[in-house]
Amino acid sequence: MTITERLNQDMKTAMKARDKKTLSTIRMVKASMQNEAIKLGKDTLSEEEELTVLSREVKQRKDSLHEFQEAGRDDLVEGLNNELEILQVYMPKQLSEEELGQIVQETIQEVGASDKSDMGKVMSAIMPKVKGKADGSQVNKLVLKHLS
The missing domain is CATH 1.10.1510.10 (Uncharacterised protein YqeY/AIM41, N-terminal domain)
Structure with a gap:
């Protein structure tokens, strides 16, 4: 439905x-x-x-x-x-912090990101994967944490 x-x-x-x-x-x-x-x-x-x-x-x-x-x-x-x-009620189930962290790590490896200058590449690759399942600011914080 x-x-x-x-x-x-x-x-x-x-x-x-x-x-x-x-x-x-x-x-x-x-x-x-x-x-x-x-x-x-x-x-x-x-x-x-x-x-x-x-x-x-x-x-x-x-x-x-x-x-x-x-x-x-x-x-x-x-x-x-x-x-x-x-x-x-209409939104998909939100990802947990651990699930989101795992997706962030996988995407960083896929993109080959190594520092904060690759932030844009990582975010553009992650956001379609987590669309509606995670808040963008939360994803942003996790990406920054993993790239520092």
């Missing part, structure tokens, strides 16, 4: 249950996916493109959450936490 199919099914469930928070979050994500499809000139998105949009939505909310926490806006923090919980 694709992400869009799951979103449609869960949207119907949220409507029946009168769950406004879930419904509005799903509608927002569906709108983002539809906008992406229009931007790409397609009728439907591939599974990978859907995951890209979903990852972008999660990242935006995490960034906003950080900003709101620093500003002391607890009222907005709670709403964003709810949205993040809902979106995490």
